[in-house]
Amino acid sequence: MRLNNKNTVIIFLRAPEKGRVKTRLASGIGEENALIFYKAFAQRTLWAVERSGMDHRICFFPADKQALVEDWLGMDHTYIPQFGDDLGLRMGNALSQVFDQGVKKAILVGTDVPGIKARHLLEAQNLLDKKDVVIGPSLDGGYWLIGFHRDGFCPDLFLQVDWGTDSVFLTTIEKCNAAGLSTGILTALQDIDTQKDLEQFQKKQSSNILPTPWGGPQEYIDR
Numbered sequence: 001m002r003l004n005n006k007n008t009v010i011i012f013l014r015a016p017e018k019g020r021v022k023t024r025l026a027s028g029i030g031e032e033n034a035l036i037f038y039k040a041f042a043q044r045t046l047w048a049v050e051r052s053g054m055d056h057r058i059c060f061f062p063a064d065k066q067a068l069v070e071d072w073l074g075m076d077h078t079y080i081p082q083f084g085d086d087l088g089l090r091m092g093n094a095l096s097q098v099f100d101q102g103v104k105k106a107i108l109v110g111t112d113v114p115g116i117k118a119r120h121l122l123e124a125q126n127l128l129d130k131k132d133v134v135i136g137p138s139l140d141g142g143y144w145l146i147g148f149h150r151d152g153f154c155p156d157l158f159l160q161v162d163w164g165t166d167s168v169f170l171t172t173i174e175k176c177n178a179a180g181l182s183t184g185i186l187t188a189l190q191d192i193d194t195q196k197d198l199e200q201f202q203k204k205q206s207s208n209i210l211p212t213p214w215g216g217p218q219e220y221i222d223r
Contacts, residue, residue, distance in 0.1 A: 006102070006103060006104040006105070007054060007055060007103065007104060007105045007106070007125055008054065008055045008056060008057060008098055008103050008105075008106050008107070009049050009052070009054050009055070009056040009057075009106075009107045009108075009109060009121060010056070010057050010059050010080075010094050010095070010098065010106060010107070010108040010109070011042075011045055011046060011049060011056055011057070011058050011059065011109055011111065012059050012061075012082070012090075012091065012094070012108055012109065012110050012111070013042050013045075013058065013059070013060055013061070013069075013110070013111045014038075014060070014061050014062075015060060015061070015062065015065035015068045015069050015072075016035060016038065016039050016042075016068070016069075016072050017035075017065075017068070018031045018032060018034075018035045019031045021034065021035060021038040022034040022035070022037060022038045022192075022193075024193050024194050025037065025038075025192065025193060025194055025195060025197075025198065027194075027195075028194060028195025028196075029195055029198070037192070037198070038111070039072070040114075041111050041112060041113075041114050041192065042073075042111040044111075044114050044116065045109060045110075045111045045113070045116055046058075046073065048116045048117050048118050048120070048121060049109070049118075049121060051117075051118035052118040052119075052121040052122050052125075053118075054107075054121060054122075054125065056077070056078070057077070057078040057079070057080050057098065058073065058077050058078065058079050058080070059079075059080050059081070059082050059090075059094045059108075060079060060080075060081060060082060061081070061082040061090065062081075062082075063081035063082060063083055066079055066081065080094065080097065082094060086163065087163045088158035088159060088161050088163060089158065089159075091108055091146070091158050092155040092157075092158040092159075094108065095108060095148060095153060095155075096153075096155060099148075099150045099153055103150065104149070104150050105125060105128045105147065105148070105149055105150070106147060106148055106150075106153075107121060107124050107125065107128075107134070107145060107146075107147035108145065108146050108147065109121070109136075109144065109145045110144055110145075110191070112138075112144065112191035112192055112193065113138065113144040113189045113190065113191045113192070114192060114201065115189045115190060115201070116144070116189065120136065120145070120186060120187065120189075121145075123186060124136065124145060124147050124184075124186060125147075127147075127184035127186075128147055128148070128149045128184070130182075130184070131149070131152075131182045131183055131184035132148065132149055132151070132152025132154075132176075132181040132182045132183070133146070133147070133148055133149075133152055133154075133157075133176050133181050133182070133183045133184070134146070134147040134148075134183070134184040134185075134186065135147075135169065135172060135173070135183060135184070135185055135186065136185075136186035136187070136188075136189060137169045137185065137186070137188045137189075138169070138188065138189060138190065138191045139188055139189070139190045139191070140166055140190075140191060140193070140197075141165065141166030141167060141168060141169055141170070142164075142165075142166070142168040142169055142191065143168060143169050143172065144189050144191055145186060146172070152181050152182070154175075154176075154179050154181060156175065156179065157172055157175045157176065157179070190204075
């Protein structure tokens with residue numbers, strides 16, 4: 001376990017339980033298929049992180065499901081539970097925890113963006129040499145990545161935010177400006193919450209690059 005690494009990526013995810021992940025997507029394609037896609041998107045994120053060469057921790061929810069997540073992703077990872085009453089508190093607490101462990105730059109990513117690549121993570125890490133905060137906006141008005149330099153970490157950015165709405169990104173930028181934090185903005189990517197999102201993403205691809213439940217295409221990982 002590389003707990004003393006100075007830079008890290010926190011992969012924020014839920015335990016892979018049918019009916020409890022990608023519920024909006026499940027309403028269109030069924031719970032079983034939604035679970036398959038959820039696990040594939042999470043694996044895509046993990047591939048991108050590992051391809052970047054950066055240290056990482058898997059931050060899972062609910063907190064009592066570590067064994068289930070370990071059975072899914074294996075034991076060769078550092079696992080930390082999420083804790084807090086809402087998404088914002090859980091993200092803020094995860095970042096606070098790694099900064100307390102001596103991390104200098106921390107990037108937090110979700111698992112809803114199958115277009116994520118290693119270069120996005122490396123760009124975020126590099127931006128934190130010059131900026132307090134780095135944000136990767138999603139096309140629906142949220143964000144798919146947020147990262148901080150330890151000296152610029154501000155837990156208040158996660159308070160009083162209407163999570164799951166199209167105002168999350170703009171609200172966060174406004175909070176950064178009010179706190180006097182410099183921000184770096186990454187490429188906007190599409191997250192997959194609904195069947196329509198999934199169909200739009202697939203249409204944009206030159207080929208079917210979505211991972212199957214048993215793996216994914218190497219040519220995607222290399223880009």
